[in-house]
Amino acid sequence: MRRFLPQTLPAWVLLIVIAGLLAGQVATLYIVAQDRAASSDVVNYYRLNERAFSIVQLMRQLPPEERRQMAFGMSNPDYALAVADQPAVASPIAQDDQLAELEDILVGRLSKFGVTQARVRRDPATLDDKVPHHRPEDSEIGEVEGELLALAAGFARSDKLTASIQFADGQWLNFTEPIIPPGPVLSLASLPLYAVVAALVAAMAVWAIRRLTAPYRIMESAVRRIGDDLKSQPLDETGSREIRSAAHAINTMQARLRAYVEDREQLAAALAHDLRTPLTRMRLRLSLLRSSGVRTALAADLADVEAIASSVIDFATFEVAEEASERVDLLSLVESVADGYRQATLEDGAVQARELVCEARPIALKRCIANLVQNAIAYGKQAEIGLARSGDFAVVSVRDAGPGIPQARLDAVFSPFVRLEASRNRETGGLGLGLTIARNIARAAGGEIVLANHPEGGLLAELRLPLAA
Template identity: 40%
Template sequence: MKWPVPDTVFTRLFGLVLAALLCSHLVMTGLFVVFAPDGPPPEAPPPPRAADHPRPPPGERPPHERGERRLPPEFWAGFALQLAAVSLLAWYGARRLVRPIEQLTQGARELGRTLDAPPIDETGPLETRQAALLFNDMRAKLRRQMDERSHFLAAVSHDLRTPLTRIRLRGTQIDDSALQQRLNQDIDEMAAMLDATLAYLRDNSQQEGWEQLDIEALLQAMAEDAQELGQPVSFNGQASQLRTLPATLRRCLDNLLENALRYGGSADISLQQSDTTVEIAIRDHGPGIPAAQLARVFEPFVRLEDSRNRHTGGTGLGLTIARDAARRMGGELYLSNADDGGLVALLVLPR
């Protein structure tokens, strides 16, 4: 049987306090009823006439002579007021105790989206303050590790340009033109990978503010810009403004559109919204991706032989950058093959 209320710490604390209060009042009421002294009412009514009431059996006192344990209405009114007051205090106390746990949960959710999430407040009881302190320390360490990794890879990628330039110059001394051409292609591929790596690291390290964006106007402008360059790109759909990271969203869409044009020849952009999400689908009309490889193509520098090889100019980072950008905005990127051919990249963003 499913409970009508969620099973949370707040519900359990509030229910426990309320149950303890109710039980204590019921016990006290029962003791009062059982052990209250008998006695006639404050003002005994005149004895009834024999003609109005039958004579009681021998050994039993008439109702006007025996004391009855009746709780006055004031008792029940006081009981109700006391129950309401303590229930309100129990609700307030439970909320105060649960609030640090809710902040810790929200902080963990934000940390899963981006390492740039602000630290959580170290408030509440000793245990929750210690948990918040450890969480903030873990977040700072992760941020430092990511910064160190990015700086290290950026330095290595930058320093590799010098030997690549020397290899290119020395390649001009090779007499075999075919070998020289293949060597230059390898150098160009390595340089493109270095450029993509640096761009990927810059995207992860930079911070951007959240802004209201007319996403429909953005997609319409992207489609018109591509059409001016002679690229077959269409757009349909509508949505209201969305609070997002504008540069991150543009970078994500640019990578998806570039992939669709490179490997599918054309792109159809569709936009729709619901009460909680905004969905952007970019479909190409290429060969698609084998179902077993749909998750693998999100890995860095992964290119499929049939559709993504070095001669197409891809580096294998486009989808990686696009998915990281989607998650930085709190959304997710999904890939699927269309029923009638082609690949569909679906970007789902929360409102």
């Protein structure tokens, strides 16, 4: 069920707005239909009241036999009219309160003509009444005539009010009055108009919601951009008060994070500067010693200390390097990296992958690819480099011939200073920072690095970068 529900805030808002509009429209149509039905009842009672008054006024002074003849002459299939000794409405009890009140009104109004009793009953349309009037198909009829025929057919199919009114001499006047057929709230003629109005309302709702949520999408992309590149441009603090406050908070967060990273860079630079002097003195003192096993061991330890300091400084300062992003030809960059390593080879397909251009910092991206190649050579003896396109991404693959990495540790090796001791030690290369730096550079360019064990052996590292527009 959850997969059919909206997954974003704008979609939820749009769903709520459209559902509210539909509910309001249905409720409005229902209220209009009820109100139209109530108004129609009042009009029907008025028509029956007026017809009863006219007929009684016309027949009140006629003898019984002339009343029958006049009723026969005035009767028709839709408006039955008869004078009889028995009422057509047998029950003296009205069907509901409204009809009972209508009977009282008739008696009160017609009592001056000698009327002593009135009965009214609502009758459903009979089966014969449901047959529509004949409408000539071949003859040409006008719009008004067509409407009159349709209305007559509607009267024939509608319910009827039957009234029985007693004269002073005991005769009963029985007649029927067709109920005005209620018009449909929705018709085939009005459906296109409703559809157009609904489409306009939905389009305006979509437009308004997109404008309303546009600042939130901008802030979402800004936060993601800060995660990829801490030196990206801050947000414009414009718009409503809430949007300005949120943008100011994001800009403040970005400034504090950048200040923290810069402080880390300064700390690393100060550490490197402070270490340089004692390391230089130690090298000078080692040079004064006679050649011995102790001197060789101390020189090796000193080289390790210098390598550790250099790696830590590189890791701490690469994010704040002052380098602008530009369009980079990946094939040329990969070829320049491969030319620097004797154990690196390019796949045949990589040479054919032309026109793969990405937006990135060229020096940092070259270092990212070089780290992957160095990692493959150090731990897998060789690096086979591939370059291909996958949708809107360029994929740089580096495969080695080593033993691979246990599946559970594929993501852990991206953490700083994490090394697999069984095959990745200080002598075979690195301090566990190469993959960390490479992935950070890839993410700063909007890409990602994925490690996997190749089915034919060795470790496969894939660098995925979005292609430039």
